[in-house]
Amino acid sequence: MGRRRKPKAKTYELEIESLSHEGRGIAHLEEKVVFVSGALPGETVIADRTFSRAKFEEADVKEVLKPADNRITPKCEVFGICGGCSFQHLSSEDQIKAKEKWLKDAFLQQAKIDPKTWLEPLQVESWGYRRKARLGVRYVAKKEKVLVGFREKKSGFITNMSRCEVLHPSLGDNLEVLAGAIDRLSIKSQVPQLEVAVAENNTVLILRHLEPLTAKDEQILLDCANDLDITFYTQSGGQDTVKPLGQPVVLTYSHPDHDIVMEFLPTDFTQVNFKLNQEMVNLALDMLEISDEDEVIDLFCGLGNFTLPIARHAKHVVGIEGDLGLIERAKYNAEKNKITNADFYKADLFKEVEGAQWFRGKNYNKALIDPARSGAIEMVALLPKLGIERLVYVSCNPATLARDTARLLELGYKLQTAGVMDMFPQTAHVESIALFTK
Secondary structure, rough: OOOOOOOOOOEEEEOOEEEEEEEEEEEEEEEEEEEEOOOOOOEEEEEEEEOOOEEEEEEEEEEEOOOOOOEEOOOOOOEOOOOOOOOOOOOHHHHHHHHHHHHHHHHHHOOOOOEEEOOOOOOOOOOOOEHHHHHHEEEEEEEEEEEEOOOOOOOOOOOOOOOOOOOOHHHHOHHHHHHHHHOOOHHHHHOOOOEEEEOOOEEEEEEEOOOOOOOHHHHHHHHHHHOOOOEEEEEEEOHHHHHOOOOOOOOOEEHHHHEEEEEEOOOOOOOOOOHHHHHHHHHHHHHHOOOOOEEEEEEEOOOOOOHHHHHHOOEEEEEEEEOOOOOOOOOEEEEEHHOOOOEEEEEEOOOOOOOOOOOOOOOOEEEEOOOOOOHHHHHHHHHHHHOEEEEEEEEOOOOHHHHHHHHHHHHHOOEEEEEOOOOOOOOOOOOEEEEOOO
């Protein structure tokens, strides 16, 4: 795919009519739709054009001439430059209302339906919540300093930021200290990124390096780790080269309402917002109405984030996941938590699975599905063959949830209830949950 060509400079005054599903203001000018980053409905703004096509243009707010009543002052000093957040000019309460509207629109447009009832939006923490992230690192010779942070909007440059309001404070409050340590490395120009994994008991930073670290480099990082109470891992190549700099640590998060502690590796997928995750799991179990007679299947189960809490209440649960490493950790966590009524299988759920051991001749009555952004249209079609009467669908993409909902309706399921969950406050990301019954 070719690079986006920069259009000729153009500045215009726009009346913002509504909010797009990516959180941008929508205006119309000369029969074109203009998507304006940083603008809110009801505002009059001066905007600079950043992209142009025959039917639409993109622009960034330069000045707000008439602000919306619900516009607030962003908390972060680099908001509008940094690509990590897009919604800080709107309160958390108004953010979740916008996300709920986007989900409603998706259901109506693609599935031609509204749920019978809407759940109250689920919100927990709005700041300092983010425990997983990939940060860019770059030594900038002109500034004579190392930058650590998210990339700028529409740019490969690293944002010049001293702190981050959405990252967990163990890291978000210490970006300058971290950048200073990397600046002292002999290979500071060969460090492109940091992978962040903040557990309940430890903070791990995986430092990607393109040249070997010297003994002095390693000591600089160890000293920094000691000062910040974090742990460095290093990565010289692929994921198989990730290793601790010093002693490895055990990372954990918990589901206290179900007496479960989950162990995970720094490279494993986990939800970024632990408190919201706990509430989400509780909500999913309530919606499933789990009893000790239920046979449950958890599709795209990952580490067993939903599977193991379900096991505490069901007769039996089976978790299916395509990543062998995650399956191994799920089995380990089941054993560690003394759970004996959960089984896990590796399977590519986008391919033929009807001949699999966990599918053939099994009688499930309830299911939970938590796919990636692409959804699970292939697996949805097989749910009736599994005997599923009650389904909870957790989604990170309203468009694919709505698409899969249309297919579920064709298969005889009814959309009972749905709602949004604020997994990523200050961004346009929408996490949602829906209940279907046969």
